[in-house]
Amino acid sequence: MAYELLRKGKTIQIFDNNFQGNSSKVAAGIINPVTGRRIVKGWLIDDLIPAARTFYKRIENLLNQKFHHQRNVLRVLFSIKEENLWLEKTGDSLVEKYVIESNDYGLFKNKITEGEALGEVQYSAQIDMPLLLEKSQEFFSNEGMMNVELFDYDQVEIETEKVVYKNIEAEKIIFCEGHQGRKNPWFGDLPFEVAKGEVLFIKIPNADFKKILKHKLFIVPLQNDIYWIGSTYEWDDLDENPTEKEKHSLIKKLDKILTIPYEIVDHKAAIRPSTIDRRPFLGLHPEHNCLGILNGLGTKGASLAPYFVNQFVEFLLEKRPINKEANIDRFKKKD
Ligand SMILES: Cc1cc2nc3c(=O)[nH]c(=O)nc-3n(C[C@H](O)[C@H](O)[C@H](O)COP(=O)(O)OP(=O)(O)OC[C@H]3O[C@@H](n4cnc5c(N)ncnc54)[C@H](O)[C@@H]3O)c2cc1C
Structure with a gap:
């Protein structure tokens, strides 16, 4: 959100107390286009993947640091039924772009227990989220935009056209607080289901695994073995x-x-930070339109964030619409 607002010429200040239990620091950052036993395409994935690629590449160039890794997912199939379904999906126009037939364990050969068969997912990726956060914090600190401290809700003064926090006057405060957003006095009532x-x-x-393995657990390569x-x-x-x-x-x-x-x-x-309907929370407060939220990224922040950040910034700056399924308006009480 900060990167995109900055790119669009806005002046920003970030408040983050660098909470050690934040979700992004623990996440694998996998972007996986097809998931689940039924091997279905993720919500909006055809749009999320190109948006993510453009977004992360842009930040990589800015920070001169690689953290977006294109990695196929090897998916171990545990029964003939799963294998047949996979083969069926390789010819299904909705998902065939992503799923490929494979029987090559590659570097995993003889190092893992094999299943009945194997499938491979392409256009998947892995974002090194802890590295992205660390380098971003450095970047925003150098730009004088980073405040590593707890945000104190009691110090927010809401006025008609602006909001004041401590000595900073702003058009808007956008809360991107992960699961801690449940404690937010203005948005905490939204139906999180964390x-x-x-x-x-x-x-x-020396295993040198390059691909992501989806077995009974995910095995995802980071750095240094x-x-x-x-x-x-x-x-x-x-x-x-x-x-x-x-x-x-x-x-x-x-x-x-x-x-x-x-x-x-x-x-x-x-x-x-999951939500009751597994869709993000985007929008402005119904009474105080100087307060906004971008949250509810659930299990898929790596792929959802770039697309929805773009959408939210276009909404804020150009009044373009927010996807109805993600807009917090969907929880407005009907009279
Ligand atoms: C085990 C696990 C595995 C995951 N694997 C994946 C995966 O493979 N792929 C994927 O896409 N997603 C994955 N996720 C989900 C992913 O982590 C989230 O979707 C995403 O990180 C959410 O980002 P966020 O910025 O909304 O929240 P967070 O990462 O939790 O960040 C919130 C930030 O707000 C700050 N903050 C909150 N309140 C305050 C306050 N009052 N004052 C100051 N700062 C505050 C915190 O310090 C924190 O830095 C996984 C999550 C977990 C737990």
Whole structure:
């Protein structure tokens, strides 16, 4: 949001207390066009993928840092039924662009337990979100636009045409707070349905996996022989603390996948800012139009953010419409 507003010539200030349990710091950043047992195309994916590519490439050029990695997903199929469905999808005009027939485990060969068959997804990618955040914070700090501190709602003074926060006068405040948005006094009543996730970071020396593996868990290459392993879903125990229980469940599954030694180097948890209808929250407050929200990116922030940031900025600056499914107007009480 900050990058796009800046690109469109706006003056901005960012407030972020660099919360360690933020979802983006734990996410794998996978952009996966087809998902689920039924192998269906993700919502708006034909538009999200090109928007993401353009957006991340632009930031890569600005920061002189690569963090958008084009990576195919190897999907292990566990039954003849799954295999048949995959083959069917390779000829289905809706998804055939993304799914390809494959029986090549490549570098995973002899290092993982094989399934009944294999499929491969193309046009998928992985965004190194922690690196993107770290470099962005550096960039905005150097530009004098970064305030690493907790945002204090009590200091917001709403006026008719503007909003004042501490000594800053602004046209708008846009809240992009992830699951912590549930505590926001103006938007906290929106129907979030957040989900905690736990992940492991492991080291496998010299495996050199380049593709993403979707087995019973995802195995995602990061840098320096480190791989992201995840993840779990939990809807009740909602803090950001990693638990021994989920660690053991991840290890148990991983031991059934990997047939080579590995070392656990980290274990993290975070809360996904999901929503009741699995669609984002975009829009302005119904009474105070100097306050806005961009949230509810759920399990798909890496692909949804670029497209919806563009859309929200065009709405703010050019009064273009917001997708009805994402506009918070959908929760307006009807008289
Ligand atoms: C285990 C796991 C795996 C995931 N894997 C993927 C994946 O592979 N692909 C994908 O696309 N998505 C994935 N996600 C989802 C992804 O993390 C989210 O969609 C996305 O990161 C949400 O970004 P956000 O900026 O809205 O929220 P966050 O990343 O949580 O950021 C919110 C920010 O707001 C700041 N903040 C909040 N309140 C305040 C305040 N009062 N004052 C100051 N600062 C404040 C926080 O410090 C934080 O930096 C995963 C999530 C989890 C937990």
